Amino acid sequence: MRCPFCGNDDTQVKDSRPTEDNSAIRRRRSCSACGARFTTFERVQLRELTVLKKNGQRVPFEREKLERSIRLALRKRPVDEEKVERMINGIVRQLESMGExxxxxxxxxxxxxxxLGNLDKVAYVRFASVYKNFREVKDFEDFVGTLAGEPEPEKT
Incomplete structure (x- = not known):
């Protein structure tokens, strides 16, 4: 593993242990050149996934990008970190086990x-505003109305 501080390829594992949910292995490493210490995570990847975007472009799936968008929606929300990690791992597992x-x-x-709908309603609305491309306040009102049990109006 390359040292993120000096770029040296010779690093040593000082400690390894599974994460709390056993979805990855956490390794503490030390660089033999600069002495810096850093942590890496090793995860099982069942298959290489490609994301087909709306514009037809194909890009490699990045767990980090998925995690970033979820954490952005959850920013400053009182949600347990373990629940967030479990949700992210669950989504990735679902994607990998789809067979595609x-x-x-x-x-x-x-x-x-x-x-997010099961985790935090505010984060759910935040994510929906980007995912569903809300353009006006009315879009928010209509969407929040569906959360309250009203049917979502037809878009024209």
């Missing part, structure tokens, strides 16, 4: 919406 190597971005968005 290409996944449409809207399918990923739906899984995130489901997870």
């Amino acid at each position: 190597s290409e996944i449409e971005s809207k399918q990923i968005g739906k899984l995130i919406m489901e997870g």
Whole structure:
């Protein structure tokens, strides 16, 4: 593993242990050149996934990008970190176990919406505002109305 501080390829593992949910291995490493210490995480990857975007572009799936968008929606919300990590791991497992190597971005968005809907309603609305491309206050009102049990109006 390359040292993130000096770029040296010779680093040593000082400590390894599974994460709390056993979805990864946490390794503490030390660089033999500069002496810096850093942590890496090793996860099982069942298959290489490709995301098919709305514009037809194909890009490699990045767990970090998924995590970033979820954490942005959850920013400053009182949600337990362990629940967030479990949700992210669950989404990634669902994507990997679908049997497809290409996944449409809207399918990923739906899984995130489901997870956030169960986790935190404010984060759910935040994510929906970007995912559903809200343009006016009326879009928010209509969407929040569906959360309160009113049917969502038809878009023209």
